[in-house]
Structure formats: C-alpha cells, structure tokens
Amino acid sequence: MQYYAAPLEKLIEQFQRLPGIGRKSAQRLAFHVLSLPEDGAEEFARAILDARGSIHTCRVCQNLTEGELCPICADPRRDRSTICVVTDPKDLIAIERTREYHGLYHVLHGVISPLNDVGPEQLKIKELLQRVAEGDVQEVIMATNPDTEGETTALYLTRLLKPFQVKVTRLAYGVPVGGHLEFSDEVTLTRALEGRREI
C-alpha cells in the first residue's frame, strides 16, 4: 500500500537516491520542500537544472566550470610552468584555500582503483600527458590522497611522465599541524621523521 500521495512519494524517492540519504532523511527533506514558498521550490529546481546544464569540465585542466576555460586556467597571473594533479574538484578547492599555490591544476576525476573497476583509461590522464607534451610545464605536483589508491595513481603517473623530463614532486607527508603525536600512526610518524628539516 502506498501511504503518501504519488508526487510526494516520488520526491522522497528522488532524495533517497542521493548519496548518504536514507528513507527517513529523504522524508524529512521532502516535507521541507513542501513547506517552502512556491518560488523557493522553483529556485531549488532551477538550481539543479542550471548546475547540471551549465557546468562542464574545463577544456584544459578538467576542473568544473561554466565557461570553456575555468577561472584558474583563464587567469593570466597563474604560473603556467607548474601543474598540481588532484583527484577531484573538492581537492582543488582545498589547495586553493591555502592561497599558497599559484600554478595550474589538473583534475583526474578519480583514482586508479581496481576494486571499484576504475582503470587509468577512465581518468583524465591522456589530457594531462598532452598538456605536459606541449612543453611549457616544468613541474608536476602529485596531490592525490595519501592512501593506497592515491599513491598507486601518483606512481603510475610518475612513470608515464618520465619521458617528458619534467620534475615530478609529491606533497610532503608528516604530522598534521595541530595534531597530537600520541595519536599519529607509525607510518605517518616514520614519514615525518624521514622528511625532517633543519630549523
């Protein structure tokens, strides 16, 4: 038996398809939508269509953007000799927030993950090699996550980039700022010791 009116049930189902949203949360969200003013619901629906319709990947770095080039690739002040390779646009944002990096990016849109059936051909690797082959690039920074899949991807890319004779670097490992040594795992501490610097 169906308990909710059909359009409400349909909206609940739509919310339920979103990642991390179960039946109860979907109900709560759907009821919230019903309680919105008419133009609030329209604004929400329009935001979905606009985002889905106008956002695509930057022709150069594969970041998400409205234009043909993303604002970073289009910015003449960015240093074109460095490319920072990230897994997805959220990681790009995380690095941008530091305000310390002034080069360009390359978004892979994933990592090599045999368990999830993701191979190199599904990532934006061809596009990266092409950029490096064009010649202006001097350094490629691997900023994939410091986990197994991120490491594998970084190593794989490093091997592919070897023939181009560019410098390939990796983000430093170490103890996180504000963290506690006693809670750091052995691997991180080992890496922090290995990477120690004179002060």
Add this chain to the structure above:
Amino acid sequence: MQYYAAPLEKLIEQFQRLPGIGRKSAQRLAFHVLSLPEDGAEEFARAILDARGSIHTCRVCQNLTEGELCPICADPRRDRSTICVVTDPKDLIAIERTREYHGLYHVLHGVISPLNDVGPEQLKIKELLQRVAEGDVQEVIMATNPDTEGETTALYLTRLLKPFQVKVTRLAYGVPVGGHLEFSDEVTLTRALEGRREI
C-alpha cells in the same frame, strides 16, 4: 573568493538550506547532481516542482494529498465515528502501517509550543472542532507524541472537546515491544505499571 562556478555554488547553497544538511553534505549532494544523466537531473527538478505544486492539505482531515479529499477520507470503508488526532503526516503514516486502525484522522500540523512561538491558532484545531461539531464522531483518539508539547496539546484539545460530549482517549503508555526493562526510564515504567492488564 568564490571557488566553485556560480551555478554549482548556488546548488550547494540550495542543498545547504535543507534541514540537517551542512556545507560538506551539500557539496557531496551537488556533485552527485552534476554526475546524474541529463534526464536524471530533470526528473529530480520536476519531482520538486510537482510535489510542491500538487500537494496540499485534505479539505477534511488536513492530511497531505493531491486531490480535494485524501485517500483515507475518500475511502467509504473507513469508520467515520472515530478521529485519530496526530501531529503531522509522518505520524499518520506510522499509525497506518499498523493496519489496525480503520477510522479517520486529523492532522494538526504541529503542536502547541510556546518556546517555538507556536500557539493553538497556528494548528488545525478549528477544523477539528468543526468536524466534531458536525455530529457523527463518537471518539477522538489523541495520538500526539508522548512528550511535554504533545501532552500539552492533547490536554488542550481534550478541554476544547468537552462540550461536544465525545469520548476522548489517549494512546496507551508503556514499555515498547522488544525493548529492555533495564533501559526504560522511571516515568515510562510507572506508566506501564499503572496501565497493567490482566492476562
């Protein structure tokens, strides 16, 4: 500085306005929408507009429905002499799921809550009194939540219903089926003892 392209940022903001969704979840949901096929995004947007546009309250019981009357009020097999008063449509669904109640409902759409600035005039109380005044009703079951606000609302309604000389009942209190006595609070256990029955 804005890091995301404007339409994406707008979609994130829209998700962030939903109850229980913070910035990080909103980002995750927005990225999911971007990864939907074009017609998936359209379906989602349409579900929002359809639900908001076509769902309104039943003329009689104030439940959410597409038609003028909700399916329960329109069903000739339901017992018209009993009205079960619930706080919101979700509670109605919870009772329907038991398949044990065959009367009608009345949805208050809230409870009296001075702390949240909700007074009796904001609830569908007038509509309830009118239904009872029309004369066919013999019993009104108070199925508001067993918390302070639910109790207050039930007591308030009971007083208002007194002049109509209908039977007013309250859901039984007791230990929940499948629960553990050791984890039951004293008030619930006291109520369970008071309401004990011969077996």
